[in-house]
Amino acid sequence: MASKPIVKTLPIFNPIYYLAWASDVRDAFEDRGWTSYLIAPTPALASMPSTPPGSSGTAANTNPPTTPPPQLDPAIVSKARAFLRAAIPYEYKHGLETFTTAGEIWTALEQCYASTSREDELRLKAQLMDLRKSKSHSIDEHIQRFSAVLSSILAQQAPERRLDNADINSYFLRSLENANIPDEDWKGFITFLGKSWLTATKEQLYSDARTYYNAHIQPHLTDDTSNDSKVLAIRNNNGPPSNRLDANRFNNSRNGNGPSHNLNIWCDYHRRPGNHSTSECRAKLSDPEYLQFKQQQLSYDYESLLEAYPTTPPSDQSDTRIFSSNCIA
Helix, strand or coil: CCCCCCCCCCCCCCHHHHHHHHHHHHHHHHHHCCHHHHCCCCCCCCCCCCCCCCCCCCCCCCCCCCCCCCCCCHHHHHHHHHHHHCCCCHHHCCCCCCCCCHHHHHHHHHHHHHHHHHHHHHHHHHHHHHCCCCCCCCHHHHHHHHHHHHHHHHHHCCHHHCCCHHHHHHHHHHHHHCCCECCECCHHHHHHHCCHHHCCCHHHHHHHHHHHHHHHHHHHCCCCCCHHHHHHHHHHCCCCCCCHHHHHHHHHHHCCCCCCCCCCEEECCCCEEECCCCCCCCHHHHCHHHHHHHHHHHHHHHHHHHHHCCCCCCCCHHHHHHHHHHHHC
16 A cells, blocks of 8 residues: 655745755655656657668677656656646746646756756856945844855755855855955954864854954944934034924923923934933933033133123122023023
């Protein structure tokens, strides 16, 4: 009694991964005992004379014996054809309607896409050689980009042409070393590895790259939003807010209504929307750079006031009040 097949359906045909798909189809047909049904039928060989012209009929037969094709079950021929066609999407079925056997369909796909896979392999391999890490991408994002192109290449390659670990690792190191990104010195990573990359797997190399990036590169990257920019943003935001949300909050504060609970108010110090504006932010009061800036601003106001009132006597209480109010503000 024949055992039930393990593979119920074939994977959907994808020309990008033709070689991998073809390998799965062979395994599925072998699982069902249908391997012979993937062989396209050939016309019967014409009868050949057993002896060359002009020789006697007693000469030995020099033609090797031919092996007759296996006898195919007509019912399985139809099942094999339907089994294979079900895995091919409609956009790739054009031209396959006239084929009556799975072997004919299989041969047509091989002639059409086997050579295309080789062309795609060369194109993707050149793309992998030119791949560089971008400044806007972290090391994890770069590894994802590299792995996507690499997977496409490996899917197009036959086993005898497949890239080994040393080839893959050399392409990956090349993508880092030739990036030429300011503040990202990957040449030290090559020295850090030594010759271990020749025998390491790509997963091990990815892990070493993450470790090197987090320990030697990321801590030295410049932050676009520094504390100085926050202080300047606060200084430029001392006047009434310009947008509608901050204007409403400004008016509520002037009218004594207290702060609102709107979570979309922009704070220049935190560089994100929240439930308070820049003028109501309390975190800035704990920032040493902000306090230093305010102290410098008070000194500047004091010097400006002295220039404005050079002959003011100390006993003039009205001017003293003006001086005090300016300093407190």
